[in-house]
Amino acid sequence: MSSFIQSIAKIALVFILSSGLVAYSYSYVPQTIQEAQRSIRNGEIKPIQIVEYYINQIETQNDKLQAWVSIDKDIARKEALRQEKLLEQGIDPGPLTGIPMGIKDNVDAKGWKTLAGCPKLLDNKNLPTEDATVVKRLRSAGAILLGKTVTTQFAHLDPAETKNPYNEERTPGGSSSGSAVAVATGMCMAALGTQTGGSIIRPSSYCGIVGLKPSFNSIPMDGILPVSSNLDHVGPITRCVSDAETLFNIMAGRCVDEIAPKKIDNSNLRYFLVQECFEESSEAVKNVTFAVIRDIFGKNNLPKVFTDCDIPLEEIRKDFSNI
Numbered sequence: 001m002s003s004f005i006q007s008i009a010k011i012a013l014v015f016i017l018s019s020g021l022v023a024y025s026y027s028y029v030p031q032t033i034q035e036a037q038r039s040i041r042n043g044e045i046k047p048i049q050i051v052e053y054y055i056n057q058i059e060t061q062n063d064k065l066q067a068w069v070s071i072d073k074d075i076a077r078k079e080a081l082r083q084e085k086l087l088e089q090g091i092d093p094g095p096l097t098g099i100p101m102g103i104k105d106n107v108d109a110k111g112w113k114t115l116a117g118c119p120k121l122l123d124n125k126n127l128p129t130e131d132a133t134v135v136k137r138l139r140s141a142g143a144i145l146l147g148k149t150v151t152t153q154f155a156h157l158d159p160a161e162t163k164n165p166y167n168e169e170r171t172p173g174g175s176s177s178g179s180a181v182a183v184a185t186g187m188c189m190a191a192l193g194t195q196t197g198g199s200i201i202r203p204s205s206y207c208g209i210v211g212l213k214p215s216f217n218s219i220p221m222d223g224i225l226p227v228s229s230n231l232d233h234v235g236p237i238t239r240c241v242s243d244a245e246t247l248f249n250i251m252a253g254r255c256v257d258e259i260a261p262k263k264i265d266n267s268n269l270r271y272f273l274v275q276e277c278f279e280e281s282s283e284a285v286k287n288v289t290f291a292v293i294r295d296i297f298g299k300n301n302l303p304k305v306f307t308d309c310d311i312p313l314e315e316i317r318k319d320f321s322n323i
Helices: 002-011 033-041 047-065 073-088 133-140 177-184 201-206 241-251 266-277 282-286 303-317
Strands: 012-017 020-025 068-071 100-104 144-149 190-195 233-238
Touching (some): 047 144, 177 190, 233 241
C-alpha cells in the first residue's frame, strides 16, 4: 500500500505556497533539460510544478544521502512563480526556464554562504555579495537555483559525508560529491561541479551520470574558490550528454542562438571526437597517434579495469595503428 501511495503522490502533488493552498495534477515531471524546455513551452507543466517536485525529492532523500549543504525553497519558489507570470505575458525568461539546479559549495552565489566543505573556518566569514560569473550566466538563462551541494573540504582529498546512492558503503566520488548524487537521484535536474584533477568526471562516473570537464579557460573561474589556478575548471553535471552541451554553451557565454542542442549520431560514437577534429582529412585521422598511460593511473586498478579498457583499444587498433 505504501508504494501505491508514493506513486499517487508523484502524480498529484499538493503545494503550499505563500498565496495559499494550490493543487496541481499531472502525469509526469521532466527529467532532462530538453524535456522540460519542450513541456514548459507547450503548456504541459509550469515551472513551479517542476520546482516543487524537486524540493520534495530533496526533502525525501537528503537526510539519508547528504548531498546538500543548504537549500533555499522560498527563493526557488519565488523565481518559479516570476517565470510563470512572464510566460503568461508571452515573455520567454530564457533557455533554462524552470530548470532546478544545484551549485557546488565552492562556487559563489549571492546571499548564500560559500563554506567549501569547511564550515568551521568559513562560517559567517564568506557571504558573497555577488554571483560567480558562471552563476550569473545560469540565472540570466532562467536556471532556478535550489541551493548549495556538498563538496569535499576545499574541493580536495578529505571525503565528504555524502553517500553513494547505489551503495551507501561506497564513495560517490569527489570532490563534487553532492552535485553528482543530487543529479543521479533526481534531487535536481543538473548541477555545477569543479575539477582540478578529476572532481567532475569521477563522481559523475561513480554515480552513473554525465560530467563535462571543459577545456581550460573556456568558462570563467572568478567567484570560485581556487585549488590550482592552472588546473581548475568548472563544468556541468547532468543526466544526459545533450543537457551537458546545453549548459556548457550557456556557461561559456555563447549567445542564445548557438545553444540549441544538436542531434548526435551515436552509431560511431567511439571515434566521434577524433572525427570532429580531423573531419576534413581521413588520412590525418589514420595518422593520429594515441598514448595509453598506465603507470600513472593504473597502479591501484583492479585487473578487470584493465581488461575493460583493452577491449575498446583493440577496436581502435583496427582503424588507427599508432597506439
